[in-house]
Amino acid sequence: MTAFSPSSDQSPTDTLAPALAEGAELLAHGTAEEGHPDHRMFGLATFLVADGMTFAGFFAAYLTFRAVNPLPAGAIYELELILPTINTVLLVVSSFTFHRAAKQLRQNQLGACRLWLLVTAGLGLAFLGGQMVEYFTLPFGLTDNLYASTFYALTGFHGLHVTLGALMILIVWWQARIPGKFTADHHFGVEAAELYWHFVDGIWLILYGILYLL
Amino acid sequence: MTIALPPQTSSSPPGLQPEGWLRYLSFSLDHKVIGLQYMVAGFFFYLVGGALAGMIRVELVSPISDFLGRETYNEVLTLHGTVMIFLWIVPVVNGAFGNYLIPFYVGARDMAFPRLNAVAFWLIPPAGFLLIASYFIGGAAQSGWTAYPPLSLTTPAAGQVVWILSVLLLGGSSIFGGINFIATVLKMRRPGLKMMQLPMYCWAMLGTSILVVLSTPVLAGTLVLLSFDIIAHTGFFNPALGGNAVVYQHLFWFYSHPAVYIMVLPAFGLVSEILPVHARKPLFGYTTMVYSILAIVFLGLIVWAHHMFTSATPPWMRLFFTIATAFIAVPTGIKFFNWLATLWGGKIALNSAMLFSCAFILHFVFGGITGVALAQVPFDIHVHDTYFVVGHFHYVVYGGTVFVIFGSIYHWYPKFTGRMLNEDLGRFHFLITFIGFNLCFAPQHWLGLNGMPRRVAEYDPQFTLVNQISSVGALLMALSTLPFLINVFWSAFSGKVAGDNPWNALTPEWLTSSPPPVENWKGEAPLVTHPYGYGVPPGQIDLKAATGRELWSSGQ
Numbered sequence: 001m002t003a004f005s006p007s008s009d010q011s012p013t014d015t016l017a018p019a020l021a022e023g024a025e026l027l028a029h030g031t032a033e034e035g036h037p038d039h040r041m042f043g044l045a046t047f048l049v050a051d052g053m054t055f056a057g058f059f060a061a062y063l064t065f066r067a068v069n070p071l072p073a074g075a076i077y078e079l080e081l082i083l084p085t086i087n088t089v090l091l092v093v094s095s096f097t098f099h100r101a102a103k104q105l106r107q108n109q110l111g112a113c114r115l116w117l118l119v120t121a122g123l124g125l126a127f128l129g130g131q132m133v134e135y136f137t138l139p140f141g142l143t144d145n146l147y148a149s150t151f152y153a154l155t156g157f158h159g160l161h162v163t164l165g166a167l168m169i170l171i172v173w174w175q176a177r178i179p180g181k182f183t184a185d186h187h188f189g190v191e192a193a194e195l196y197w198h199f200v201d202g203i204w205l206i207l208y209g210i211l212y213l214l
Numbered sequence: 215m216t217i218a219l220p221p222q223t224s225s226s227p228p229g230l231q232p233e234g235w236l237r238y239l240s241f242s243l244d245h246k247v248i249g250l251q252y253m254v255a256g257f258f259f260y261l262v263g264g265a266l267a268g269m270i271r272v273e274l275v276s277p278i279s280d281f282l283g284r285e286t287y288n289e290v291l292t293l294h295g296t297v298m299i300f301l302w303i304v305p306v307v308n309g310a311f312g313n314y315l316i317p318f319y320v321g322a323r324d325m326a327f328p329r330l331n332a333v334a335f336w337l338i339p340p341a342g343f344l345l346i347a348s349y350f351i352g353g354a355a356q357s358g359w360t361a362y363p364p365l366s367l368t369t370p371a372a373g374q375v376v377w378i379l380s381v382l383l384l385g386g387s388s389i390f391g392g393i394n395f396i397a398t399v400l401k402m403r404r405p406g407l408k409m410m411q412l413p414m415y416c417w418a419m420l421g422t423s424i425l426v427v428l429s430t431p432v433l434a435g436t437l438v439l440l441s442f443d444i445i446a447h448t449g450f451f452n453p454a455l456g457g458n459a460v461v462y463q464h465l466f467w468f469y470s471h472p473a474v475y476i477m478v479l480p481a482f483g484l485v486s487e488i489l490p491v492h493a494r495k496p497l498f499g500y501t502t503m504v505y506s507i508l509a510i511v512f513l514g515l516i517v518w519a520h521h522m523f524t525s526a527t528p529p530w531m532r533l534f535f536t537i538a539t540a541f542i543a544v545p546t547g548i549k550f551f552n553w554l555a556t557l558w559g560g561k562i563a564l565n566s567a568m569l570f571s572c573a574f575i576l577h578f579v580f581g582g583i584t585g586v587a588l589a590q591v592p593f594d595i596h597v598h599d600t601y602f603v604v605g606h607f608h609y610v611v612y613g614g615t616v617f618v619i620f621g622s623i624y625h626w627y628p629k630f631t632g633r634m635l636n637e638d639l640g641r642f643h644f645l646i647t648f649i650g651f652n653l654c655f656a657p658q659h660w661l662g663l664n665g666m667p668r669r670v671a672e673y674d675p676q677f678t679l680v681n682q683i684s685s686v687g688a689l690l691m692a693l694s695t696l697p698f699l700i701n702v703f704w705s706a707f708s709g710k711v712a713g714d715n716p717w718n719a720l721t722p723e724w725l726t727s728s729p730p731p732v733e734n735w736k737g738e739a740p741l742v743t744h745p746y747g748y749g750v751p752p753g754q755i756d757l758k759a760a761t762g763r764e765l766w767s768s769g770q
Binding site: 039040058072 | 449
């Protein structure tokens, strides 16, 4: 059976059919995957829509709380802006560095690609470090008031995403050391991590807007 | 976006996948095996949920709480709702039939993501047993399947947290399934097969999966916040800590109203497959059916607050959600008239599959009418949280979806097993289910109109007789499962051999052997561009040749 060509629009049935028509035994299921077209990026994009809806639910809850529920006396919405702004810059820059890494990979510059992947992961980890510092210096705790709870829930859920994203980047960085694992045409792992990373970045921009600036 | 694909070598050697009945207990990647896994697991939980419903109806035979204590009643009630919705109807009407049929309908050999598919199924049994186990470890959740705070914050925490965990797992399973269905319908179609040539169930599952992907994550996020309120004592939904309980209701119903369509849109699709086959007529109004489904998906996302008219909803919100809800009756009505027109003048075979489908039409019209009534604010405020709502809901979900599930089992059992179900037992099953169901739930509308509140173990003695009638109906429903189970087990070994296509149907799953081989077809997948091309005299249809474009495109 020939390998499935990603550029053609043909279904696996066409590659299977000749083998089967010649009276070949049906293969045990799961062995014929090389004939199975790759829709993983589409699946990931659909998953990110779902993930985005989780955030949308949180945003809606937070905005409603702010509109409807007054805070107890003494509690405020204003936060120190310097650290989160630096964090925002780090994350935005990391999106560009990841883009750069993928571009190098498409030009078959594997070494440069790995370097930029490492830079991206470093920026992500720096973001997490900055958020940790912020958590320790904030004047309120998780259960102090409704705004505090929502703040920690939203940034925590986003931080979980950043952590997973940084892990993904480190994994593809590690995998990329194997020659032939990612080629200029075939690098689903890198592509998936990149899409996910841009998603996490985009969510942060909304969070920064509604949690810190609003 | 270009999709990169490394040349892969197979990771599982031949023979790793078990064969025979063992594969139904394995991490099989075959969509047909997974479909039947969903079906059997779902039916097991249906029996569990049915037993819980039986306990509720026994308790309600008398106006005092004598059979169950009040707290036990609340636990049983919560488990009944959760098990039936999340472990029986959603997995079976989506997962079971979806996995079995969708790859056939799009002309594929499997779903887009077979491994994800198996993961989605295998999340269900642990989640189900976790939920049931919570009853035995310090008491199950008591706040109903809606888990409204502050009720869910004041009832015992352990059961509520286990309930949240279980629902999160089931929600994850549902999302994975939804992603898989969307990718399969949109990306896995056989070359030459256009969207508007797909059998209607594909459209129904596409619409359902869009709802799953858009709304289930919102419920998941909300339940995570609710668990924070319970475990970490935050105050998101706790008014005593400055939180807002109504926000929970909004977020909950943002999922749980679409959940009604997640349960009923696939049933619409299945009925659209069954009726043309047994009436020997093309499905009436294919295009309007498709657009109705899409309209229901859109409107279904913007009507959730009609569940909250008594939650201090502002007038503009009441107006908007009343109007939007009433609008849903339009696409739904289109679908009903299309089904009636499909039956009209058809050569109707009144077999079990057809009887259950017709009963579905009857029940769903009734449930739909009470639904439109409930969307009207003055009426809703009068009957809110009464047995009227219980009656309405069960007409939609049992009289609608569960009847369709039974009809679909009678229709597709020959394909699943290669043997026919016994028709006499099937009609007997239908008769008792139909009588039992209507006897059980029709009187509840009267109870609700007269003010009997739901979810309470005790009631005013004036309602005793009608509650006893309702409980007799529930007993009949319980008994009706027996002929069905006998039929299914007996026919699996001794039923009449079905052959490839006992109904002379034209949809692709019938154009292969029964049960179908691994990879669905020996040879090329058929291209069926007219899945409802009935009405040709039987002699002129050469079903052996009905696998090619020529036959159905040649204007017959």
